[in-house]
Amino acid sequence: MKKLLQNINLSKETFSQVIKASGQYQRKLKLTFIYNFISALLLAILLTSLYPVFDAIQWLDYKNLVEYLVMTLILGILSLVFRFLSLNYDMDGYSVKAGTDLRLELGDHLRKIPLEKLHQRRSGELNAIFLGNVEEAISYTSTITSLIIFSVTVPVVVTIVMFFIDWRLGLMLLAIFPFSFGLYIWRRPAFNRGFTYLANAVQKMNAELVELIQGISIIKSTNTISNNLNQYQKLCEQVNKIQCMGQKKGGKPNLIIALTIELGLYLAIVLGSVWVVTGSLGATVVATMMVIFVRFNEMFSNLVLYVAVMEVLGVGYKNITDLLNIEKQKVSSGIIKIPENYTITYEHVSFYYENNDSIILNDISLEFQDRSMTAIVGGSGCGKSTLIRLLMRFSDIQKGSIKIGNVDIREMPIEYLMSLITVVFQDVYLFNDTIYNNIRMGRSDATEEEIYQVAKLAQCHSFITRLPDGYDTIVSDNGNNFSGGEKQRISIARALLKNSPIVVLDEPTASLDVENELAVQSAVTELVKNKTVIVISHRLTTISGADNIIVLDNGTVLESGKHDHLLSHSKTYANFWNLQQSIDKIQLIN
Template sequence: MNNDTENNDTGKRLLTLREAYRLALTIADGEAGLLKRSLLLFALSFLAQGCAYLCFYPLLQALFANPPDPRAAGWWLTAMAVLGGVDLCCRWLAHNFDYTGAIVDVTHQLREKLGDRLRRMPLEALSGHRTGDLSATLSLCVDNAVLHMGVVASLILQTLVVPTVVIVGTLWADWRLSLVLVLLFPLAVPIYRWRRRSSHEEKKEVARAYADVESDSIEYIQGLPVLRAVNQVGEKSDRMQASIATLRVAQANGLIEATMPALLMSTLVELGLLTVLALGTYRVLGGTCTVPVLAALLVMISRLSEPLAIFVNVTTVLDVVESSFARIRELLATEDLPVLPAAGQPDRYSITFEQVDFAYKGQESKALAQVSFSLPPNSLTALVGPSGSGKTTVAKLIMRYADPQSGLIRIGNCDVRTLQQETLMSCLSVVFQDVYLFDDTIFNNIRMGRPEASDSEVEAAARAAYCHDFIHQLPQGYQTRVGDIGGSLSGGERQRISIARAILKNAPIVILDEPTASLDTESEVEVQRAIDTLVRNRTVIVIAHRLSTIIKADSILVIADGRLVEQGTHAQLLAQRGRYCQMWEVQQRAKQWSLHKARP
């Protein structure tokens, strides 16, 4: 609870340099030691640079002496060269964090952590994120959080260390002029804070806008066939246009917000230069300051003007890093579903629900209420009921999409909460209504069911799913790429490949989410043949809408409003004259109406 509060507080205020340092070490993780070494070398580099600037005082005094002192000038030039060499060497070694690939290793490790978190994240939590948002986090946010670290650290240290050394050194040369610099530099603080406040919100807005554009772009591209069919492409695609417009406004506001503070900082630097020049000239004329001291100070201020002028804009990159890492941290903070201590593998593959209550996150109404049933092993059970009644929720909870608020779900003798994710999923094969195939070969899409399977086992699974023949007719056979989401194949072909994948996995429990609902008659016959092979000697759950397809089920569960209202065989439920009988009669009347309508 405290951590959440702390994170929320941090999100509302500016990230300090100390917090930015800690954040950088958190991001660097295993490479934190190398990052610390890099920052130390940068600090030494800029310390040497500041000392090199201070050599202008004695150097110009030696040159302007009467007579000039070339020997002393030579020594100070040598000192400047040595300090310049130290600056160059330290900076070169400090950039090893970038040049040796360590920073790339950090991004790689961070993406691996995110990938592992996505793989283990509860499906309920995963479904709360848009695809484009996750994609932006894995790509843009990781790069923003990591790749800026070395450059930003060096510029911030240069802006802090070098002026501090110069001001301290100027105390020795002329404390009055040094005091002017000490008084001028604090004026940069309110400008810095002003820019950071506006940047803090602006960077979060831009990050959100980028994520929305990426999400809407993916949705737009995948939905282009539908959008074209309804003539909602280009300027007519309201959602996509709105996302792009929002990003444009966010970027434009960011540029406007950045301009004024940068101009004010540049003005402040020029003001400091003019003030030192005016005061120094007055003191030179009064005989209390020498021309070499004034000239040296003016040279140093002019050299410092550029890093000071860009300091305001550079530090806003901290907000980019913070905003990006906040999204990363949100994903990494998502907790796994707890695995309770118990006994490993189920002894058999029955499925039991005991007084299960479940409500989806953020919803008050229950998706399931006091649901209890027991399905024996090697049985075929159908889940029927109106849309939104809770059928899919039952299937999701078996897969441990989330844990119920109360009640118990068992596979055999094991509470599903005691099974490791890998163990649970090894027990299940799932065939969804909307098949997802990866943009890879047909062979690899099938082999995904069991990656260690041999070529002959993959082909045997394809034959069992009645898809070997159509695969064999393709130009490259099993090596044919299926395209994005399997777009190069028909619905029936995709469904049969999905079933082949499930057959190859050979799990003892099979969940079918109305796999033939969207197919034509011919494809449905082929897919049904493949399903018949898949379900042999397994515990099978079928989510069904067409009741004619589940007449032979061993048991039918009728679910309405999240409750189990009836259970029995087809004949038993018809005899009860209840909810199932009403659904059956409605579908039969609709079928008869269609037949009469089709007659000439």
């Protein structure tokens, strides 16, 4: 009984998920199911109405025969009409619209969750959810659910009516239900485990394939393509192994269930025939029963298959639900607090990542003065980039506060906070669009003249105009048709257009040649005018003129001050400086 209730609850949960996934078109989907139910009900009545038809034929009752045939014709037409109406959800495009809405909901949710949570998932897994699971949730489940409605309604109604025709045959049909359902409940835990293993394995395989394609250039350059292909091959083999095991272990129970139904129906026909011979049952009843049993067997046998498919789709629903259940980042609501200036202060900030006990930042207090340049230096893993991610609320701190102009950033709407900050990364990302639109992302309402002006300031107007299509040139594959310096200058043009009061420079010239570095430095000079500037750099020569330099080590502030002060008072900074001077001399000699 406990297992029965668990299975009923799981079925109700899956059905609720089907309805919920249709979003604003829930009423349309419910109507589809209602139309399917009515169509199935009419079909069941049509099948059982064959009994009076056969009876009229036996007794040559032509008057009643015509009436019964007209009745069956009307029932058949009405069943087809409601079946046609049930197709409106798909034919009128509501399923496509629901899929679009669900993808938009997922996209909007991703925008509102901390990036720390997002980075815990592989891009391939997200791709599988957006493309595969959403498609399954919308396109397939409505169809499968409709088939399940037919496969349940017709046998149940036929069994009930059969009791009125002959209680013995009705009782035999009724006995098939608990026996078959009992076998299914017995095997369902194994089915669920198999479907879950298979769905997870397929998702990992798809994720590996996506990342293999995305990183193919790096894989080739590092000559590790065979290793990555081997990993993908192992995942493919794992999927194949699970599928074969599922066929082997799941095939026999499914066959047993199907044979049970067929043997039960065959037994009913045999006994019915015996009762006809003995005179306790009319021949027309057996004739009707034989026609009905063909449809009964077809629908009830397929029910097991349909429910099994629904179990597979249920795994996809779980993936979607798990993603939507990730807690959104807490945002401020109500009146926007405008900072009185753009001084940034970290007050006793501590931070660590979830599932990781090591502290990244430990009780840090520091200040970035308004309209000044502050540089952050330190070894790899000291917390430089983490400071910036926390400023942009990619993650939230566990202790302390971060303020802009005495306003806690947690009290600012995310969109407003992002409008205050522009980041120029070392690794530039350009979208598969025109150069013009890539720059315009900085401010969507910018005029053509403003875009040309920032391109000139960013030192990229000249090389853009030399291109055959100029600003209409399509950026392909994250800008692979441009050099690193050209991409960096385009990104700076975008930053100039945004014109935020706070600018973060994350090693923007680290991997550039001398010519491009000079051009980018010139563009950066325009970008940082009259701004609160934070610079992350390993090349101390580029930040020696900063108004303040902060030295980090293992998540704590060792020292801060101007370049000359740190050279004489900070052993760590002096070591960094001397080491870099030695490296520069070696590079100069070579």
